[in-house]
Amino acid sequence: xxxxxxxxxLLKAAEEQFEKMWELIRELPENVEFIKRxxxxxxxxxxxxxxxxxxxxxxxxxGRDKNIRDVLIHLHEWHMLLIEWIESNMEGKERSxxxxxxxxxxxxxxxxxxxxxxxNTDYDSAMVKVVCSHGKVRDIIENLSNEELxxxxxxxxxxxxxxxxYCISVTASHYLWAIKKIKMHNKLSK
Numbered sequence: 001x002x003x004x005x006x007x008x009x010l011l012k013a014a015e016e017q018f019e020k021m022w023e024l025i026r027e028l029p030e031n032v033e034f035i036k037r038x039x040x041x042x043x044x045x046x047x048x049x050x051x052x053x054x055x056x057x058x059x060x061x062x063g064r065d066k067n068i069r070d071v072l073i074h075l076h077e078w079h080m081l082l083i084e085w086i087e088s089n090m091e092g093k094e095r096s097x098x099x100x101x102x103x104x105x106x107x108x109x110x111x112x113x114x115x116x117x118x119x120n121t122d123y124d125s126a127m128v129k130v131v132c133s134h135g136k137v138r139d140i141i142e143n144l145s146n147e148e149l150x151x152x153x154x155x156x157x158x159x160x161x162x163x164x165x166y167c168i169s170v171t172a173s174h175y176l177w178a179i180k181k182i183k184m185h186n187k188l189s190k
Contacts, residue, residue: 004168007146011138013168017175018134024182025068028189050188053181060108061177064115068185071178072126077114079133082170086140089157097166134171141167 004010047067054063065071081097088095102110118126141149148154149164158166 004164004172005150007141007144007149007164010149010164010167010172011141014134014138014141014171014175017172017179021175021178021182024179024186027186028068047189049181049185052188053184056184061111061181064112065181067123068182069121069123069126070115070118071181072123072130073118073121074111074114075174075178076126076130076133077117078170078174079130079137082166083133083136083140085166086163089155094157137167137171141171 002009004013049066056062061074065074081099085095085097098104098107099110121129144163149167150162152160152162155163
């Protein structure tokens with residue numbers, strides 16, 4: 001997928017990847033016996049990822065996320081970071097993208113806090129949250145001009161990066177990350 005360079009491409013990439021992710025989730029069997037893992041008749045959407053996923057890569061997320069709910073909640077929390085950052089700065093209340101106690105070197109700790117925060121969130125609630133927050137991100141993007149999204153330094157609060165780059169990272173690129181994990185889950189669960 002080529003990286004979007006304008007608003008139309010950004011919206012298209014975000015929607016296509018979001019839909020691909022849901023197609024993969026819809027492909028999961030609704031009721032499968034997991035004799036190998038001692039689970040019977042549990043929805044595959046709620047089943048813990050196989051241990052092979054935990055060791056699939058060096059990045060912390062491979063060990064952090066234990067099921068699809070964790071992946072959906074991760075996406076939702078990053079949507080919320082983007083939404084709150086844009087809305088706050090557009091209202092003239094300057095704030096950084098990451099919460100004050102985190103930097104780009106320590107955002108992995110923030111991701112763990114997101115994970116901990118939602119360990120009692122069920123799959124259905126996670127699904128509703130990510131669908132709603134995705135819709136809100138899409139609405140924000142639709143209401144911004146191409147210049148506001150892709151002109152470098154259009155907003156002082158985006159630094160040297162344009163706003164569109166943040167939007168791509170939180171939508172299309174993040175959905176590709178989720179798709180990779182869900183594909184592996186589907187493959188290992190068959």
